[in-house]
Amino acid sequence: MKIPTGCMFTHIIRGGGRSITYQNAGVDCGFVGALNAGFCNWRIDFSYADTNNRTYRTSRGRTHYECKVDPMRNNGPQKLPHYGKACAHLNVNGARRVVQCHHITK
Template identity: 90%
Template sequence: MKIPTGCAFTHIIRGDGKSITYQNAGVDCGFVGALNSGFCNWRIDFTYADTNNRTYRTSRGRTHTECKIDPMRNNAPQKLPHYGKACAHLYVNGVRRVSQCHHITK
């Protein structure tokens, strides 16, 4: 499943090497996308995987029961033990709708 036309799922990471100083993920809707009823029973999770694609950490967001056109979540700074990737996932009614990942390399 995807997000509605006119919307984009964004995932922003700032930091250096295995140190993440800022992380945010959310949905931005404009024009036609802003007319939809929003996302109900949503949550955003952050996951971290090593270079063998093994997930070693998950930061599960809380489920929001209200409907929101622009769900968003910040995550705490992270010191990662491994290079690999950091991902953000949007869940709606317990079903993953979309993901975006960044590769964390030297």
């Protein structure tokens, strides 16, 4: 799944163990990437899966109908019930464009 040349999808998590104190995901574009028309009808979702890769929680973002070069979303602090992984998903026009995950381990 691709995003325009010159852009990166970033996913930041801060915390310790199963405690997330800060989480953010978004697109950073530079140079040629910053000249594109942007991402239209976009949404960023966060999902959480256990060590067996079973998704147990999804935080669905709001769909933004405007076009934006640098879509971004924060998610609130939380305590995860399981170790596993936390992922951020960028959806554009109803289709998943890119996913970035972090493994949450002891």
